[in-house]
Amino acid sequence: xxxxxxxxxxxxxxxxxxxxxxxxxxxxxxxxxxxxxxxxxxxxxxxxxxxxxxxxxxxxxxxxxxxxxxxxxxxxxxxxxxxxxxxxxxxxxxxxxxxxxxxxxxxxxxxxxxxxxxxxxxxxxxxxxxxxxxxxxxxxxxxxxxxxxxxxxxxxxxxxxxxxxxxxxxxxxxxxxxxxxxxxxxxxxxxxxxxxxxxxxxxxxxxxxxxxxxxxxxxxxxxxxxxxxxxxxxxxxxxxxxxxxxxxxxxxxxxxxxxxxxxxxxxxxxxxxxxxxxxxxxxxxxxxxxxxxxxxxxxxxxxxxxxxxxxxxxxxxxxxxxxxxxxxxxxxxxxxxxxxxxxxxxxxxxxxxxxxxxxxxxxxxxxxxxxxxxxxxxxxxxxxxxxxxxxxxxxxxxxxxxxxxxxxxxxxxxxxxxxxxxxxxxxxxxxxxxxxxxxxxxxxxxxxxxxxxxxxxxxxxxxxxxxxxxxxxxxxxxxxxxxxxxxxxxxxxxxxxxxxxxxxxxxxxxxxxxxxxxxxxxxxxxxxxxxxxxxxxxxxxxxxx
Numbered sequence: 001x002x003x004x005x006x007x008x009x010x011x012x013x014x015x016x017x018x019x020x021x022x023x024x025x026x027x028x029x030x031x032x033x034x035x036x037x038x039x040x041x042x043x044x045x046x047x048x049x050x051x052x053x054x055x056x057x058x059x060x061x062x063x064x065x066x067x068x069x070x071x072x073x074x075x076x077x078x079x080x081x082x083x084x085x086x087x088x089x090x091x092x093x094x095x096x097x098x099x100x101x102x103x104x105x106x107x108x109x110x111x112x113x114x115x116x117x118x119x120x121x122x123x124x125x126x127x128x129x130x131x132x133x134x135x136x137x138x139x140x141x142x143x144x145x146x147x148x149x150x151x152x153x154x155x156x157x158x159x160x161x162x163x164x165x166x167x168x169x170x171x172x173x174x175x176x177x178x179x180x181x182x183x184x185x186x187x188x189x190x191x192x193x194x195x196x197x198x199x200x201x202x203x204x205x206x207x208x209x210x211x212x213x214x215x216x217x218x219x220x221x222x223x224x225x226x227x228x229x230x231x232x233x234x235x236x237x238x239x240x241x242x243x244x245x246x247x248x249x250x251x252x253x254x255x256x257x258x259x260x261x262x263x264x265x266x267x268x269x270x271x272x273x274x275x276x277x278x279x280x281x282x283x284x285x286x287x288x289x290x291x292x293x294x295x296x297x298x299x300x301x302x303x304x305x306x307x308x309x310x311x312x313x314x315x316x317x318x319x320x321x322x323x324x325x326x327x328x329x330x331x332x333x334x335x336x337x338x339x340x341x342x343x344x345x346x347x348x349x350x351x352x353x354x355x356x357x358x359x360x361x362x363x364x365x366x367x368x369x370x371x372x373x374x375x376x377x378x379x380x381x382x383x384x385x386x387x388x389x390x391x392x393x394x395x396x397x398x399x400x401x402x403x404x405x406x407x408x409x410x411x412x413x414x415x416x417x418x419x420x421x422x423x424x425x426x427x428x429x430x431x432x433x434x435x436x437x438x439x440x441x442x443x444x445x446x447x448x449x450x451x452x453x454x455x456x457x458x459x460x461x462x463x464x465x466x467x468x469x470x471x472x473x474x475x476x477x478x479x480x481x482x483x484x485x486x487x488x489x490x491x492x493x494x495x496x497x498x499x500x501x502x503x504x505x506x507x508x509x510x511x512x513x514x515x516x517x518x519x520x521x522x523x524x525x526x527x528x529x530x531x532x533x534x535x536x537x538x539x540x541x542x543x544x545x
Contacts, residue, residue, distance in 0.1 A: 011307045021209040050085035050103030073196035075174045076153035102146030107203040110152040110238035117171030117465035122240040123157035123171025126394040131382040136238025137270040153193030160190040172402040180534035185461035190214040190223040195222040205253035211242040213480035214493040220457040223494045225259040225502040231487030232275030234266045243367035252390040258521040268299045286335035300515035306523035308341030313348025313450045322476040325498030330456040333495045333505040345448045352435040359428040366425045369414040386447040405466045436486035452509045455479045457492040479506045492523045494531040500541040
């Protein structure tokens, strides 16, 4: 979850002098902006090995994350990473690479369970020392693909589902993550560390999770490609939950191609997550439909000319108008798509937007209690806390560490909720699905025969504020709510910069339309190539447009 649902507050973000403070740029990094294909080529040629890649990224983490700009994006590194790399190098020599991720260092969010010497805490000290009984399914998929789990990233604690006045990117365990484009700006959440780390070249790519905006918003703020998949395309088992009706993991990378490669590794049918194996989830069956049967995936063929002839609808109601900078960048992106041959349908408004925001939050609060209790039961005796009630009590008992800046109002609301058999919950969930799907995204796409919808992902990053909590565009409406409630796919791509702060453009559409969205996102990315590496400036450069 990116933010609790509350009133939009606009914050002016300029310095008194009108100029950015000096950048804290580190020395040039040998692997800066290297793609997964680049890293594979380096290993194939002998220029690097999996071990040397791990060594270089670990040194980068020490230089940038622990020292220098001190991003605080990585909670811990994997003490076994070098040993794993050595084994993968030996395997490459004897049998060749397993695939595109063989020997590639990946960071994952600290709500994704690993049954190794790293912790899985969702950023909370309440879970420090807990030992998951096994790897999360997606971790197993990554290991099978030959990826090296380099470490765990910081996050908004409990995926930002603790307080109505939280500051994104802060956790009791890891402190506040900084945005590498301007260190006083927020990286957004809850996948804050994954976003900042991938942007700052601390890994080849990263994995985040989203309930509403937690992949796409930090990708927006950190000039990344983020893919929030269709619900059920990627397993959630072994991931600290918010709500099973919206939770999903997904890739965060510097290019569309890398995001697609990482997504392909994550996908698979998991008997411990029914949404991936039968028709109860949106993520099963043929593209564009619910259907039944196990999760299937066919990676699209990427084509620089994929925008030509594509029918793309512009969703203007509620998704424009909250940020002049985001609007201007989105208008330029739409013009670029049109110039590449896309048929632009403007407007293609979703009539139900804004009609399920409050009920979405209520559904999440209901599911949070049930799902967290289920996860803690899965941990069993290895966990110091065994229920949401225990977590609340732990926070109260450790206020100086867990509650120094904001409280746990959402957790208290959730603890008061009844079971998921209550009529109110069931009615709200069914209504939300109807309004976001049949009467929402599906309706407008059918009406105009669209291949995809577009809108600005979000505005530029807001100032981090541990006194007042998130403000600015953190609370602005965006396409993440309708896609998350529907369980439909959503991809953001870097689209430009405002005051040197990144802004993304979103492509979204029907269930299981990832191949189409990825092709369109790739064509746009290749036509524009907006992504630039961060400068680690102390603050935003207001001299820039």
